[in-house]
Amino acid sequence: MNSPSPDGARAWRAKVLAVAVGACLGAGGCNRAQPKFELVPSVVSSCTQPVATKVIWDVRPLGLKYAEVEVGNLGRVPKTWVSGGATATFEAGAWAHDGYTVTLKAMNGVVLARRTLTTTPCPGKGWL
């Protein structure tokens, strides 16, 4: 058996790398327009749950005029919460627990972005 020449092997590796990078760029994953979507606050202490939250969105970079937001605590069926224009801010009551997730959707149901409330441990209350 002949062993492969070092130059040939290097050329192959370079080709594979080029294909991988090209696929990434071609898929648009590296350069796609993103909506703005914030959950405020996004991190709280476990001691303070449930907390009131606010969502802020801007879907103009995607050329959309409207959007809607679904909300759900972990393990619960998500529900449509609010819908609005291309930019909007909505405040929610104190019902968000660790894992509370808001999902920004186009009006045709396409998921645009998702944010989740996370927590830091509550000293002395390890179960929270």
Added chain:
Amino acid sequence: MSTRTIDMPAARSPRWQRIYRGMLWLLTPALLAGCALGSWWLDRWSLGVAFEAYLGWQRVLANAAVGFVAILLLASLTRRLLASVVVVAGLQTLVFVASSVKLGLLGMPVVLQDAYFITGMISGLDLSGLRLLSGYVRSPAVALAIATATIVLLGTLFWLEPPWCRVRSPWRWLAMLGSTALVACLYFAAWPWTSAWYDKAHIRPSPLGMAQGALHGGIVANMVYVHGVQRHQRFEVDANALRTTLRKLGTAPPPATAEETPPDVVLVLSESFMDPRIMKGMDEVPDLIPSVRAQLDGGNGGELQVPTFGGGTVRTEFEVLTGMPVDAFPTAYYPYVDLNPSTLPGLASVLKRDGYATVAIHGNSGAFWNRTNTYEAMGIDRFITQRDFVRMGARQDGNWWQDSAMTDIVLGELGRASSPTLIVAISIENHGPYNPNAKVLNAEEREGIALPATLDAAAAAELRAYLYHLKHADREFERLHSALNARGRPYVLLFFGDHLPALATDAYQRLSFVDGRDARAQFVPWVLVGNTASLVGALPAKSEALYAWELPGLVLRAAGNGGDGYFRFIDAIGPHVDPAGQPPAESLQDGLEAAAHARLEDRFDEFAKP
């Protein structure tokens, strides 16, 4: 030599093999990084949370590590790297998809104990677990076709892919040895699987829900953590808490008079049995459980708080058969699997001691949820399973054996008995999924069930599919009750639901509940009837709901049986707890937990002695 080369597919030619091996050092890290990130993405997707939630390189690697070990083991055995990666990644994807479905139905992700579906299949040599799971697959034919195509593709991939090493390569043996050692460490819950990546501070588990640990650490890391906890679990008896509670409450006195003839005792755990009228608008349509309601209205029953929702029958079953709250064993989510003791004192062992024959009946495999071994540990003499249902010519209605077949078996057993008998009957007809298109024996009856107009077509169809079987459960309760009365022998019959059904549609949300609470906070009905003199005194004076672990004490009192020290302790606690009210005092909870730990080790009497 040249002939062999011509006959080989291009992908297996020596040239391709050389190229492939040259690329391996580039491919391997890329594949592993892709697997780790892909696995994290799937994990977050299956939980319905953002990719960034609790994202950190430690968590990503901690979750991927088990998959890496599996890849290493498979790659060392087969000498195929790419195919091994594809197989493991495919299996992980299946787990995450299953977890997503389970979270939607039951509100909890896949947990370690769910692996019992698989191990139970292997150890019990039966396919009941697979059969139950397949009920939740929307199109089994398509799933089977995909599975077959996947196996063929993987086989082809294994065949086409050149080996990454020689048969006797030291690298191969090193990989095999290392991965085997890591699998052994995982099984025995030893380092590195007990390192900081998998500790309590990292996972932050919560007794409030199994999903919390998965959210914080990832589903796989949470499983590793839970496995470690269970492997090293010891339920210490808090002697101080137990003695303090015993001093404070004492134990209830045994029944004043024993029954002249020990009555037969029949327990019916009715799968997913609930009172539909806890949902709004259901009181405006014809009653679907008239027989049970008549008993409830007559004061022969009430509401029951059960420790599970939508599934997990064995949790309620464990509480009713042993009198121990499952919350006393927080690391044992499915107690029949997680505790698996050689003896399990409870209702069956107490009655057996007093000369009872003990029989269990369930129209599924005995291996399912380890029931065969657990019933044996409880002191149940015989276990009648689906094989006997088939042999006796039982019929299925929908996916499962009819409740009427179970009633026939109960009555047949009692008819043949030569001694007082305890029968534990676990029904299955109303097990999910509630497929509106399932072939049932009386489709007209199903379609004729009236429902409130607030439901859309899909939710109404699913609810009808459930209520159709619920009606049958109520009918069978009445048939059993009448037959027991007609026998002329003394008896006690306990009938209860194990949990609310898991509905895939939004029927619960659309109807909502009369008391304004969530589906998971709802109670199920229990009914205790019989013809013993002790029955009236046994029924609780309080009108509040009961915990499921209070029921066996009630049954023993109704049967005129003094039980044992533990059941009298449970009876004494009863008046001090109310699942519909405030949680019990912490000291009482500690005492109850300590009592359960002592009971599990069959040491309760050591502490109860004055």
